[in-house]
Amino acid sequence: MIADRKHTISYTLGMELLVHTVQELSMARSMDQVTAIVRSAARRLTGADGATFVLKDGDNCYYVDEDAIEPLWKGHRFPLTSCVSGWAMLNKKAVVIPDIYDDERVPVEAYRPTFVKTMVMVPVRQINPIAAIGNYWAYQHTPSLEQVKLLQSLADITAVTIENIEMYNDLERRVVDRTAALQAANANLESFSYSVSHDLRAPLRTVIGFTDMVVSDPDRTIDDSSRELITKVMKNAKNMYQTIDDLISFFTMGQKDLIRTPTSMMEMVQKICENCLEAEPLRDIEFKIDTLHDVQADSVTMQHVWTNLIQNAVKYSRQKPHALIEISSEAKEDKIIYHVADNGAGFDMTYYHQLFEAFKRLHSGRDFEGSGIGLSIVHKIITRHGGEIWAESEEGKGSTFFFSLPIVS
Numbered sequence: 502m503i504a505d506r507k508h509t510i511s512y513t514l515g516m517e518l519l520v521h522t523v524q525e526l527s528m529a530r531s532m533d534q535v536t537a538i539v540r541s542a543a544r545r546l547t548g549a550d551g552a553t554f555v556l557k558d559g560d561n562c563y564y565v566d567e568d569a570i571e572p573l574w575k576g577h578r579f580p581l582t583s584c585v586s587g588w589a590m591l592n593k594k595a596v597v598i599p600d601i602y603d604d605e606r607v608p609v610e611a612y613r614p615t616f617v618k619t620m621v622m623v624p625v626r627q628i629n630p631i632a633a634i635g636n637y638w639a640y641q642h643t644p645s646l647e648q649v650k651l652l653q654s655l656a657d658i659t660a661v662t663i664e665n666i667e668m669y670n671d672l673e674r675r676v677v678d679r680t681a682a683l684q685a686a687n688a689n690l691e692s693f694s695y696s697v698s699h700d701l702r703a704p705l706r707t708v709i710g711f712t713d714m715v716v717s718d719p720d721r722t723i724d725d726s727s728r729e730l731i732t733k734v735m736k737n738a739k740n741m742y743q744t745i746d747d748l749i750s751f752f753t754m755g756q757k758d759l760i761r762t763p764t765s766m767m768e769m770v771q772k773i774c775e776n777c778l779e780a781e782p783l784r785d786i787e788f789k790i791d792t793l794h795d796v797q798a799d800s801v802t803m804q805h806v807w808t809n810l811i812q813n814a815v816k817y818s819r820q821k822p823h824a825l826i827e828i829s830s831e832a833k834e835d836k837i838i839y840h841v842a843d844n845g846a847g848f849d850m851t852y853y854h855q856l857f858e859a860f861k862r863l864h865s866g867r868d869f870e871g872s873g874i875g876l877s878i879v880h881k882i883i884t885r886h887g888g889e890i891w892a893e894s895e896e897g898k899g900s901t902f903f904f905s906l907p908i909v910s
């Protein structure tokens with residue numbers, strides 16, 4: 502009776518441990534993790550003196566890991582046909598051996614130097630076993646059916662975990678392969694677009710040059726409607742030329758090597774603001790520049806970032822009688838966050854997802870001119886610096902653009 506009671510309690514504890522092991526296994530992502538979890542769970546589950554985790558390795562049993570009172574066979578390989586783990590895997594069923602010296606499946610010589618007197622071996626995955634889990638005791642007895650059942654449950658869960666890990670790793674591999682293929686395709690597309698853009702510039706320059714010669718030659722008589730048509734051709738050709746130029750800078754910005762040097766953001770920003778004021782002498786623009794932290798950054802591309810953001814703030818606040826543009830920064834843990842805020846037209850946050858996409862514009866060309874490339878270049882530069890860019894806006898009230906740069910020494 503007492504023995505029964507003892508078993509009932511250990512079975513309940515065993516079930517608790519099994520549930521805990523299932524939780525641990527569900528988070529395992531590698532065979533090493535599975536092995537470590539299983540070898541200790543297997544021993545604790547039955548209160549055995551030792552446990553081994555054995556993998557099927559071709560025609561051999563490979564004793565990958567163990568948790569035992571004394572060393573067993575960790576790191577050794579034995580033919581499937583000459584060890585008990587092999588027998589369990591080949592016959593696809595559990596083996597209970599109360600006395601190892603009284604069972605012909607046991608290679609006694611391999612066991613003699615060890616403490617083992619009694620053992621249980623269960624296959625992992627019963628249909629087509631891939632491994633086995635062994636339990637060993639230093640005293641001779643007959644393991645209970647509950648102990649064998651617990652161990653087999655552990656083996657079954659281990660089989661599912663290993664299959665999941667294989668699937669997970671396969672998925673990860675596929676994601677890596679696809680990403681590499683996509684990157685290669687993108688790189689091809691970029692270099693193709695880059696060379697096409699380059700080649701398009703030359704004939705377009707000719708179109709612009711010749712139409713310009715026609716309209717500006719005082720000795721040439723052309724009637725008004727022809728002049729109007731030619732001027733239209735010229736204007737569209739110039740727009741196209743600008744777009745091609747933008748495209749080229751979009752591609753080159755992504756390829757240039759970044760050279761990080763200590764960069765004075767304050768100096769850079771002040772110069773850009775002065776240029777903007779000179780370019781817009783008739784407008785009432787107030788720049789409020791607060792603290793601007795210096796960082797290690799690539800100053801050529803950083804100049805591009807600030808110019809784009811400040812020119813946008815100036816452009817999209819054009820309809821305000823008094824444009825207020827505030828520029829500042831703050832240090833946060835391992836990064837600096839910069840802000841450019843304006844009180845201009847703002848934009849509809851519904852289309853926020855398009856904000857940093859190339860050639861996407863949230864305003865019509867009738868209200869504000871532009872090609873919609875500036876922010877996509879800024880986004881590329883900031884991302885390449887290891888930072889992030891984002892924005893907040895309210896239509897009619899203004900926008901704030903934020904970007905972060907990591908503090909690197």
Ligand SMILES: Nc1ncnc2c1ncn2[C@@H]1O[C@H](COP(=O)(O)OP(=O)(O)OP(=O)(O)O)[C@@H](O)[C@H]1O
Pocket residue numbers: 747809813814817843845846847848856861862863864870871872873874875876877899900
């Ligand atoms: N400060 C801002 N206020 C309101 N809308 C803005 C602001 N900055 C950008 N936007 C919106 O985001 C769109 C994308 O900006 P982006 O700078 O990429 O292009 P753009 O200014 O239209 O043209 P360009 O390529 O000449 O810079 C703009 O068309 C505009 O709708």
Ligand SMILES: [Mg+2]
Pocket residue numbers: 809812813871875876
């Ligand atoms: Mg712009």
